[in-house]
Amino acid sequence: MTWAPASPHEVARLFSRVAAPWWIAGGYAIELAVGRPFRRHGDIDVLLLRRDQLAVQEALPTWEWWAADPPGTLRPWARGELLPVGVDDVWCRPSAGSPWRIQVMLDETQGDEWVSRRNPAVRRPIGELGVVSPDGLPYLAPEVQVFAKAHRTRPKDEQDFAAVLPVLGEAQRRWLAEALDDAHPWQAACRAPS
Template sequence: MRTHTPWGPWEPAPLAEVAAWCGQLRVPWWIAGGYAVELAVGHAFREHADIDVSLLRRDQLAVQEVLPSWEWWAADPPGTLRRWLPGEVLASGVHDIWCRPGEGEPWRVQFMLEESEGPVWVSCRDRRVRRPVEEIGLAGQDGIPRLAPEIQLFYKAKSPRPKDELDFDALLPVLSVAQRAWLIRAVETAHGPHPWLARLRD
């Protein structure tokens, strides 16, 4: 699926290719976003405008080893892109990195930086929402690491778009009791009353 942005077109690389690229990393990483939802559900149910990979901010320089000949751009808030230079440590406010084969080519993959304190993952949305790093990801039978579905839904809960509502509907039946309980606590902590809470409690 090709989409267009003010910074050029997006044409997400196939999941298998991204997993192969990231398999070269010697640090933890997880497929995130809509593809993480799809992996948790077990089948495709909507198109994807991009493909996201999460890794810890402290490991950010390791990702430059993947596709070294490609262009790397940091998404500086609010709403600008700039070259991410080799060896440059991105500031704490920069969470997204776009990557493409070269100038004029479509963007193919986005890397997202997760915060942590030692062995604990800390949500960039609300620092009160925490979890051991070893628990934020899962690996399915395909061996592809993916962000835990309840954490992915927590990110989507801030301002749900139509595609986020679709993801919630698809994931709700596959969430365990423990996953629902964690998501309820996290959403209540960060957002207070939320339309998803009643359905999570059913």
């Protein structure tokens, strides 16, 4: 499955038509928080709230959308189909012959709060879920993105954590330390003086 990830600026151009909040996520969100690129990316993630999932189909009606049914089987996402909880990732591309360009991740909400898929006790007001870069790119708040990466850490997640920890403010570190499991090794680093 070939990927030719869209750049964050291309995502912003394409998603400018999405009539719902969205945020660049994954490693690119960490780089936007740090203020510089520091590693290669195999894809680009965009976070969308599950309640707004059809907004991307409406904004990019000619694109192909494929849902990743657990445990990871891709299937066409039919126009107007509401994906159930548990189907959290959607791959998209401009046409059948094109490489994959964007991965859309769906997250849960309750009222005006974002609810973590990993731990429903971890919540945040939707209005505090994202940040906007100096050049206008909306991205997932770095502490929220690091929390998502803490689930099953890979070398690139460790690299992202090490890069972003110095730029997290005291409130961001506190939120992350409280959200992480007590046994997670990143928790102590969040609680250490900055």
